[in-house]
Amino acid sequence: NAGVTQTPKFQVLKTGQSMTLQCAQDMNHEYMSWYRQDPGMGLRLIHYSVGAGITDQGEVPNGYNVSRSTTEDFPLRLLSAAPSQTSVYFCASSSSGRAAGELFFGEGSRLTVL
Protein backbone atom coordinates (compact mmCIF):
# COMPACT_ATOMS: atom_id res chain seq x y z
CA ASN A 1 0.00 0.00 0.00
CA ALA A 2 1.22 3.49 -0.82
CA GLY A 3 -0.82 5.08 2.00
CA VAL A 4 -1.57 8.78 1.46
CA THR A 5 0.07 10.30 -1.59
CA GLN A 6 0.30 14.04 -2.16
CA THR A 7 1.37 15.77 -5.37
CA PRO A 8 3.17 17.95 -6.12
CA LYS A 9 5.73 17.97 -3.29
CA PHE A 10 6.87 21.50 -4.17
CA GLN A 11 5.16 24.29 -6.09
CA VAL A 12 5.84 27.96 -6.70
CA LEU A 13 2.95 30.16 -7.83
CA LYS A 14 2.49 33.79 -8.66
CA THR A 15 -0.21 35.81 -6.92
CA GLY A 16 -3.54 35.27 -8.62
CA GLN A 17 -2.72 31.91 -10.18
CA SER A 18 -4.84 28.87 -9.43
CA MET A 19 -3.74 25.32 -8.82
CA THR A 20 -4.86 22.00 -7.39
CA LEU A 21 -3.05 19.98 -4.77
CA GLN A 22 -3.77 16.31 -5.25
CA CYS A 23 -4.33 13.79 -2.47
CA ALA A 24 -4.98 10.09 -2.98
CA GLN A 25 -5.24 7.22 -0.53
CA ASP A 26 -5.41 3.51 -1.25
CA MET A 27 -6.68 2.35 2.13
CA ASN A 28 -10.40 2.74 1.36
CA HIS A 29 -10.69 5.36 4.11
CA GLU A 30 -13.96 7.23 4.55
CA TYR A 31 -12.46 10.31 6.18
CA MET A 32 -10.06 12.67 4.45
CA SER A 33 -8.88 16.13 5.39
CA TRP A 34 -6.53 18.96 4.46
CA TYR A 35 -4.37 20.94 6.87
CA ARG A 36 -1.92 23.76 6.47
CA GLN A 37 1.09 24.29 8.67
CA ASP A 38 2.96 27.56 8.90
CA PRO A 39 6.48 27.87 10.37
CA GLY A 40 6.55 27.14 14.11
CA MET A 41 2.83 26.54 14.17
CA GLY A 42 0.53 23.62 14.56
CA LEU A 43 -1.77 22.33 11.87
CA ARG A 44 -4.90 24.22 10.92
CA LEU A 45 -7.81 22.33 9.39
CA ILE A 46 -8.90 23.69 5.99
CA HIS A 47 -11.60 21.26 4.80
CA TYR A 48 -12.58 17.71 5.55
CA SER A 49 -14.79 14.96 4.15
CA VAL A 50 -16.51 12.10 5.96
CA GLY A 51 -17.26 10.22 2.75
CA ALA A 52 -17.64 10.50 -1.01
CA GLY A 53 -19.90 13.40 -1.95
CA ILE A 54 -19.68 15.01 1.51
CA THR A 55 -17.38 17.89 2.42
CA ASP A 56 -17.33 20.45 5.20
CA GLN A 57 -15.33 23.46 6.27
CA GLY A 58 -12.60 23.44 8.87
CA GLU A 59 -10.96 26.34 10.71
CA VAL A 60 -9.51 28.21 7.71
CA PRO A 61 -11.53 27.41 4.55
CA ASN A 62 -11.44 30.79 2.80
CA GLY A 63 -9.60 30.74 -0.52
CA TYR A 64 -9.79 26.97 -0.87
CA ASN A 65 -12.25 24.59 -2.52
CA VAL A 66 -12.54 20.83 -2.22
CA SER A 67 -14.59 18.04 -3.75
CA ARG A 68 -14.89 14.34 -3.02
CA SER A 69 -16.19 12.53 -6.07
CA THR A 70 -14.46 9.24 -5.16
CA THR A 71 -13.41 7.57 -1.92
CA GLU A 72 -9.76 7.63 -2.99
CA ASP A 73 -9.24 11.27 -4.00
CA PHE A 74 -9.61 14.58 -2.19
CA PRO A 75 -8.13 17.45 -4.23
CA LEU A 76 -7.61 20.92 -2.74
CA ARG A 77 -8.04 23.85 -5.10
CA LEU A 78 -6.55 27.30 -4.60
CA LEU A 79 -8.76 29.62 -6.59
CA SER A 80 -6.58 32.74 -6.70
CA ALA A 81 -3.32 32.25 -4.83
CA ALA A 82 -2.19 34.87 -2.32
CA PRO A 83 1.15 35.19 -0.48
CA SER A 84 -0.72 34.37 2.75
CA GLN A 85 -1.31 30.89 1.36
CA THR A 86 2.41 30.14 1.38
CA SER A 87 2.54 27.12 3.64
CA VAL A 88 3.05 23.39 3.88
CA TYR A 89 -0.13 21.47 3.15
CA PHE A 90 -0.86 18.06 4.59
CA CYS A 91 -3.55 15.63 3.55
CA ALA A 92 -4.71 13.00 6.02
CA SER A 93 -7.15 10.10 6.02
CA SER A 94 -8.80 7.83 8.54
CA SER A 95 -10.84 4.66 8.38
CA SER A 96 -13.18 6.21 10.91
CA GLY A 97 -15.81 8.42 9.36
CA ARG A 98 -15.56 10.94 12.17
CA ALA A 99 -11.78 10.87 12.48
CA ALA A 100 -12.18 9.00 15.76
CA GLY A 101 -9.41 6.64 14.76
CA GLU A 102 -5.83 7.00 13.66
CA LEU A 103 -5.09 9.64 11.02
CA PHE A 104 -2.58 8.75 8.30
CA PHE A 105 -0.72 11.72 6.87
CA GLY A 106 0.91 12.37 3.55
CA GLU A 107 4.42 13.81 3.36
CA GLY A 108 3.23 17.31 2.59
CA SER A 109 3.14 19.75 -0.32
CA ARG A 110 5.26 22.86 0.06
CA LEU A 111 3.67 25.85 -1.65
CA THR A 112 5.25 29.26 -2.15
CA VAL A 113 3.17 32.13 -3.50
CA LEU A 114 5.19 35.08 -4.81
Add this chain to the structure above:
Amino acid sequence: SQQGEEDPQALSIQEGENATMNCSYKTSINNLQWYRQNSGRGLVHLILIRSNEREKHSGRLRVTLDTSKKSSSLLITASRAADTASYFCAPIPSNTGKLIFGQGTTLQVKP
Protein backbone atom coordinates in the same frame (compact mmCIF):
# COMPACT_ATOMS: atom_id res chain seq x y z
CA SER B 1 -14.06 24.04 18.07
CA GLN B 2 -12.29 21.49 20.21
CA GLN B 3 -8.56 22.02 20.32
CA GLY B 4 -5.83 20.64 22.49
CA GLU B 5 -3.36 23.02 24.03
CA GLU B 6 0.03 21.51 24.70
CA ASP B 7 2.34 22.56 27.49
CA PRO B 8 5.21 23.31 27.55
CA GLN B 9 5.72 24.76 24.09
CA ALA B 10 9.36 23.65 24.13
CA LEU B 11 11.28 21.11 26.18
CA SER B 12 15.00 20.32 26.16
CA ILE B 13 16.39 17.31 28.03
CA GLN B 14 19.40 15.01 28.06
CA GLU B 15 19.32 11.55 26.55
CA GLY B 16 18.12 9.02 29.12
CA GLU B 17 15.87 11.46 30.96
CA ASN B 18 12.08 11.30 30.91
CA ALA B 19 10.01 13.83 28.98
CA THR B 20 6.51 14.83 30.04
CA MET B 21 4.14 16.82 27.86
CA ASN B 22 0.69 17.98 28.85
CA CYS B 23 -2.49 18.63 26.93
CA SER B 24 -5.60 20.47 28.05
CA TYR B 25 -8.93 20.75 26.27
CA LYS B 26 -12.31 22.35 26.87
CA THR B 27 -15.25 20.08 26.01
CA SER B 28 -16.21 16.43 26.36
CA ILE B 29 -14.40 13.97 24.14
CA ASN B 30 -14.76 10.55 22.59
CA ASN B 31 -11.05 9.85 22.65
CA LEU B 32 -7.74 11.68 22.60
CA GLN B 33 -4.81 11.00 20.32
CA TRP B 34 -1.13 11.90 20.39
CA TYR B 35 0.94 12.45 17.26
CA ARG B 36 4.57 13.05 16.53
CA GLN B 37 6.09 15.15 13.74
CA ASN B 38 9.70 14.99 12.70
CA SER B 39 10.99 18.15 11.10
CA GLY B 40 9.51 18.64 7.63
CA ARG B 41 7.51 15.42 7.70
CA GLY B 42 3.87 14.46 8.11
CA LEU B 43 2.44 13.59 11.50
CA VAL B 44 2.63 10.02 12.75
CA HIS B 45 0.06 8.55 15.12
CA LEU B 46 1.53 7.47 18.47
CA ILE B 47 -1.31 6.40 20.70
CA LEU B 48 -5.06 6.70 21.22
CA ILE B 49 -6.73 6.74 24.61
CA ARG B 50 -10.49 6.44 24.94
CA SER B 51 -12.56 8.58 27.29
CA ASN B 52 -13.24 5.62 29.59
CA GLU B 53 -9.53 4.81 29.95
CA ARG B 54 -7.24 6.45 32.48
CA GLU B 55 -3.84 5.20 31.37
CA LYS B 56 -2.32 3.49 28.38
CA HIS B 57 1.16 2.24 27.57
CA SER B 58 2.95 1.63 24.30
CA GLY B 59 6.65 0.78 24.53
CA ARG B 60 8.37 3.77 26.16
CA LEU B 61 5.20 5.87 25.93
CA ARG B 62 2.74 6.31 28.76
CA VAL B 63 -0.40 8.36 28.27
CA THR B 64 -2.81 9.39 31.00
CA LEU B 65 -6.24 10.93 30.67
CA ASP B 66 -8.19 12.80 33.33
CA THR B 67 -11.60 13.68 31.92
CA SER B 68 -12.63 15.48 35.10
CA LYS B 69 -9.73 17.91 34.63
CA LYS B 70 -9.95 17.76 30.83
CA SER B 71 -6.27 17.00 30.57
CA SER B 72 -3.88 14.38 29.27
CA SER B 73 -0.18 13.79 29.57
CA LEU B 74 2.37 11.99 27.42
CA LEU B 75 5.42 10.57 29.14
CA ILE B 76 8.40 9.35 27.13
CA THR B 77 10.73 7.34 29.32
CA ALA B 78 14.47 6.89 28.78
CA SER B 79 14.46 9.40 25.95
CA ARG B 80 16.74 9.07 22.94
CA ALA B 81 18.11 11.63 20.50
CA ALA B 82 15.77 10.11 17.91
CA ASP B 83 12.79 11.24 20.01
CA THR B 84 13.59 14.83 19.02
CA ALA B 85 10.39 16.00 17.31
CA SER B 86 7.21 17.98 17.84
CA TYR B 87 4.36 16.29 19.68
CA PHE B 88 0.69 17.13 19.24
CA CYS B 89 -2.44 16.09 21.06
CA ALA B 90 -5.81 15.86 19.35
CA PRO B 91 -8.96 15.62 21.48
CA ILE B 92 -11.73 14.01 19.45
CA PRO B 93 -15.30 15.15 20.14
CA SER B 94 -17.94 12.49 19.67
CA ASN B 95 -20.08 14.19 17.06
CA THR B 96 -17.81 15.98 14.66
CA GLY B 97 -15.15 15.25 12.09
CA LYS B 98 -13.19 18.32 13.00
CA LEU B 99 -9.88 17.05 14.30
CA ILE B 100 -8.14 20.20 15.49
CA PHE B 101 -4.50 20.25 16.55
CA GLY B 102 -2.79 22.63 18.95
CA GLN B 103 0.62 24.20 18.41
CA GLY B 104 2.44 21.24 19.87
CA THR B 105 5.40 20.69 22.16
CA THR B 106 8.83 20.78 20.55
CA LEU B 107 11.08 18.26 22.27
CA GLN B 108 14.84 18.33 21.92
CA VAL B 109 16.79 15.40 23.30
CA LYS B 110 20.51 16.11 23.55
CA PRO B 111 22.91 13.20 23.13
